[in-house]
Amino acid sequence: MIAQADISYNLRSNSPLKDIASSNVIHLAPDAKLSDAAAVMTQRRISSIVVMNDDAIPLGIVTETNVIAAMQSGLSPEATLREIMTAPVVTVPAGMSCLDGYQVCLRDGVRHMIVVDDQNKLVGLVSETDFRLQFNLAALTGRRQVATVMSRAVFSVSPESRLANAMAQMQAHHDTCVVVVDNQRPIGIVTERDIVRLFAHGTDHTDIAVRDVMSSPVLTVSLDANINQAAETMLGAKVRHLIVVDNDGLMVGMIAEHDLTNTMAGSLLDLKQLAEGAFLHTLVNALPDLVWLKDVGGVYLACNPRFESMFGAREEEIVGKTDYDFVPQSVAEAFLADDRRAMKVNEPTYIEEWVTFADGHCELLETIKTPMRDSHGQLIGVLGIARDITERKRVEAEIRIAATAFESQEGMIVTDAEGKILRVNKAFTATTGYAPEEVVGMNPSLLSSGRHDRAFYAAMWDSIRQHGSWAGEIWNRRKNGEIYPERLTITAVKDDQGHLANYVAAFSDITNSKAAAEEIERLAFYDPLTHLPNRRLLIDRLQQALASSTRNGSHGALLFLDLDHFKTLNDTLGHDIGDKLLQQVAERLNTCVREGDTVARLGGDEFVVMLEDMSPQALEAAAQAELIGAKILNRLNRAYRLGTHTYHSTPSIGITLFSDHIHSVDELLKQADIAMYQAKKAGRNTLSFFDPEMQETINLRAALENELREAIAHHQFELYYQIQMHSSGRVLGAEALVRWLHPQRGVVQPQEFIPLAEESGLILSLGQWVLEAACIELGNWRQNPLLSALTLSVNVSARQFHQANFVRQVKECVRRYGVNPARLKLELTESMLLDNTDGIIASMKELKALGIQFSLDDFGTGYSSLQYLKRLPLDQLKIDQNFVRDIVKDGNDEAIVRTIIAMAQSMELDFIAEGVETEEQKQVLLSYGCTHYQGYLFSKPVPLKAFQQLVREAVEK
Numbered sequence: 001m002i003a004q005a006d007i008s009y010n011l012r013s014n015s016p017l018k019d020i021a022s023s024n025v026i027h028l029a030p031d032a033k034l035s036d037a038a039a040v041m042t043q044r045r046i047s048s049i050v051v052m053n054d055d056a057i058p059l060g061i062v063t064e065t066n067v068i069a070a071m072q073s074g075l076s077p078e079a080t081l082r083e084i085m086t087a088p089v090v091t092v093p094a095g096m097s098c099l100d101g102y103q104v105c106l107r108d109g110v111r112h113m114i115v116v117d118d119q120n121k122l123v124g125l126v127s128e129t130d131f132r133l134q135f136n137l138a139a140l141t142g143r144r145q146v147a148t149v150m151s152r153a154v155f156s157v158s159p160e161s162r163l164a165n166a167m168a169q170m171q172a173h174h175d176t177c178v179v180v181v182d183n184q185r186p187i188g189i190v191t192e193r194d195i196v197r198l199f200a201h202g203t204d205h206t207d208i209a210v211r212d213v214m215s216s217p218v219l220t221v222s223l224d225a226n227i228n229q230a231a232e233t234m235l236g237a238k239v240r241h242l243i244v245v246d247n248d249g250l251m252v253g254m255i256a257e258h259d260l261t262n263t264m265a266g267s268l269l270d271l272k273q274l275a276e277g278a279f280l281h282t283l284v285n286a287l288p289d290l291v292w293l294k295d296v297g298g299v300y301l302a303c304n305p306r307f308e309s310m311f312g313a314r315e316e317e318i319v320g321k322t323d324y325d326f327v328p329q330s331v332a333e334a335f336l337a338d339d340r341r342a343m344k345v346n347e348p349t350y351i352e353e354w355v356t357f358a359d360g361h362c363e364l365l366e367t368i369k370t371p372m373r374d375s376h377g378q379l380i381g382v383l384g385i386a387r388d389i390t391e392r393k394r395v396e397a398e399i400r401i402a403a404t405a406f407e408s409q410e411g412m413i414v415t416d417a418e419g420k421i422l423r424v425n426k427a428f429t430a431t432t433g434y435a436p437e438e439v440v441g442m443n444p445s446l447l448s449s450g451r452h453d454r455a456f457y458a459a460m461w462d463s464i465r466q467h468g469s470w471a472g473e474i475w476n477r478r479k480n481g482e483i484y485p486e487r488l489t490i491t492a493v494k495d496d497q498g499h500l501a502n503y504v505a506a507f508s509d510i511t512n513s514k515a516a517a518e519e520i521e522r523l524a525f526y527d528p529l530t531h532l533p534n535r536r537l538l539i540d541r542l543q544q545a546l547a548s549s550t551r552n553g554s555h556g557a558l559l560f561l562d563l564d565h566f567k568t569l570n571d572t573l574g575h576d577i578g579d580k581l582l583q584q585v586a587e588r589l590n591t592c593v594r595e596g597d598t599v600a601r602l603g604g605d606e607f608v609v610m611l612e613d614m615s616p617q618a619l620e621a622a623a624q625a626e627l628i629g630a631k632i633l634n635r636l637n638r639a640y641r642l643g644t645h646t647y648h649s650t651p652s653i654g655i656t657l658f659s660d661h662i663h664s665v666d667e668l669l670k671q672a673d674i675a676m677y678q679a680k681k682a683g684r685n686t687l688s689f690f691d692p693e694m695q696e697t698i699n700l701r702a703a704l705e706n707e708l709r710e711a712i713a714h715h716q717f718e719l720y721y722q723i724q725m726h727s728s729g730r731v732l733g734a735e736a737l738v739r740w741l742h743p744q745r746g747v748v749q750p751q752e753f754i755p756l757a758e759e760s761g762l763i764l765s766l767g768q769w770v771l772e773a774a775c776i777e778l779g780n781w782r783q784n785p786l787l788s789a790l791t792l793s794v795n796v797s798a799r800q801f802h803q804a805n806f807v808r809q810v811k812e813c814v815r816r817y818g819v820n821p822a823r824l825k826l827e828l829t830e831s832m833l834l835d836n837t838d839g840i841i842a843s844m845k846e847l848k849a850l851g852i853q854f855s856l857d858d859f860g861t862g863y864s865s866l867q868y869l870k871r872l873p874l875d876q877l878k879i880d881q882n883f884v885r886d887i888v889k890d891g892n893d894e895a896i897v898r899t900i901i902a903m904a905q906s907m908e909l910d911f912i913a914e915g916v917e918t919e920e921q922k923q924v925l926l927s928y929g930c931t932h933y934q935g936y937l938f939s940k941p942v943p944l945k946a947f948q949q950l951v952r953e954a955v956e957k
């Protein structure tokens, strides 16, 4: 236990030597004489003299012992100090602690210590007394009795003994004094100082009795006195030896100053060692690190509690064992290999290793293995200290990851809570042009482009405050002044206490992606040829316009434009020229409307102009729309320069108004389209407003188309037969005419559905059905003598004939139903023969080769030239009923009929007049040589049975 009071000794023992060294050092030059030294010692009552050169460097020391040794060896008093001094002398630095200094004294067996400065120059001299006084060790060891410290083997002489003899004894025993006793009672003492004094006075010492030189009376101290008292006595009498006597005054020993100091200092050192031991023990046990010591053979010598937890065993269970007793063999071998390496390289070795503890958890340990040696330098084992660095490594890894993430492709800014920039990354510099040192400490607002108003930033900071982050697109400014768009995310970062600590901003320059997005938008929403909004964008805007007109009650208008005869331009001058016209039309349209209005191209030659914010009054709005429509008509009517061509184009414009959500976008577009169609019908190059009645017609048509589709699917058709007669009353054959047996409406005439079937394409399946039905019937006729010689004419529509597989269809029918091909007559119309003439002729020839006949219907209504007709492999011309109808009254028609007949005759074609209703007509025709007739005069088209009856009646006549 260290008493509070002892701490002061401790502190004093730590004070530097220069504090206790006496600076008033008696010194002589090395050339000084032995006699000088003895004289100085005697005069000044000192026991040593420092021998020093002119530079104040101590060269040696001359003590009383040196002087006496010189005397005994017979050296002349004239001998120099260089010859007798102790050299080299023990010097210690002035900054060394008193305790350490004293330990040097003990180690080197010297009683004086020369203290030097950095340049090795003399600072002072420290004696044992100085140490003792400094340490003030009396209090520490005051209770110890003199008996425990004194030396019992005291050399003593009788008063009559010769001094020479006494000196020889002193030298032999390395004693500094000899006690003169008389019957064991100390009566005097002869010290080195006494002898030196004699020498200084030049007294011959060889034959003097000690009684004559001894100091007397002698100072004694009793056996049971404590050393404190002994020390005080010595100090008071300025002596260095006390004779210890028993209660009877008989000498039992001697105590020297050296004994006192040594004892006291020894106590102090013990104390220090004790304290150091306790300190080390506490330290090692309190350490969070694992600490252990193994001998060279790997046997545990010690460990701390933390280490105990690794093996799950107490220190006493670990000591004396090896790693093999606690961990798997491979691990033990690895541990020992590290130990051996540390011992081999003889310096601390660092190892990082994952270690599994007894309780199963793992730690990453950073282990330092240090070879340990004893005070003689002998290797005694390995000291291990291991620290858990699991968390540190994790944090390091996180930091590394964070650092890597920080240096990402995105620009990063980290600010403090006040918004001052703390860090930026390389991507930041690459994007903004600012080096880190230019922005650290600044506010990120230095990047502001000026494109956003206060409200924008206020909303941004509101979001960060409320939700902890903000993300969006922002315009910023680079160092070179260029403004660029970036996608920015700002996140507020809080510390462990939840206080705002930083803001982290991550951004990427989206100049390129924005341009790409704009390009994509352009492609998605704009027509690449004219750069006008396309249908999608128009629909989008129309929806918005509808919503806003509903809100504010204003009208809007849709103008649907179609360029008249655009197809002809394309076909004649080519698509490039057509495209040029479209581009110029687009430009002109744009000049006709206001900023907020939309000009769109739907495709082909169709444009739509959408006008907004027109009058809430329908009539007024219509007038406004008409005005714009007229303006457009006017502009588009002006001549176009298309390459080298000057071209005139006219549009047909349909207009419809809108003011609320009653009509959908699609309905409105359809209305405008219908109106445009009306304009076309009205002669083109005009504008027409949408007429609801027309829409009704169109709706009906649409309904009819659906019904027709159904009818085809469910075979709601029947063939009627109109008889064809010879002027002789002989039946020639019939024309098959289709009828729709409508479930509600009854028999529907072909005029009501054939044109629609043609337009919608349904004519293909309908035509196929007719052909098959006709062939089935013709097949049946073949077996019937009444009918087998008759010809059946079947109407074939243009679209039907142009089908690639039409010839095959006909052949297949003829084959399947056993038709005599010569009895099948296909009726073609003149108009259908205008396109792809060569293809048609080829098909006709192929069918004709089978024996199938061809009749040209409606002859005379078209523009067929004789030249052209001559190329067709026809069998018959049909004189259209329009000419027959008025043949009796109209000279014109009569002339036409005669011409047709003449043509047919010249081409050696058969000919038949249709629509013959009266006997008169028949007679006129007959007078021109026309002997074949079809018409109500003979019969209307009738169902099969009725037709057969007709034939029967005709035969019977």
Ligand SMILES: Nc1nc2c(ncn2[C@@H]2O[C@@H]3COP(=O)(O)O[C@H]4[C@@H](O)[C@H](n5cnc6c(=O)[nH]c(N)nc65)O[C@@H]4COP(=O)(O)O[C@H]3[C@H]2O)c(=O)[nH]1
Residues within 6 Å of the ligand: 722, 736, 737, 738, 749, 750, 751, 754, 767, 770, 795, 796, 797, 857, 858, 881, 914, 915, 916, 917, 934, 935, 936, 937, 941
């Ligand atoms: N006023 C009057 N009319 C007469 C007289 N004689 C005949 N007709 C009518 O004139 C039309 C003659 O047929 P088309 O010119 O081929 O004209 C046909 C033909 O172009 C077409 N058509 C009829 N059936 C078919 C068919 O199966 N396929 C195709 N593609 N078209 C057909 O429908 C048109 C009309 O057929 P329908 O209504 O049956 O009308 C028939 C017939 O009833 C007459 O003396 N006076």
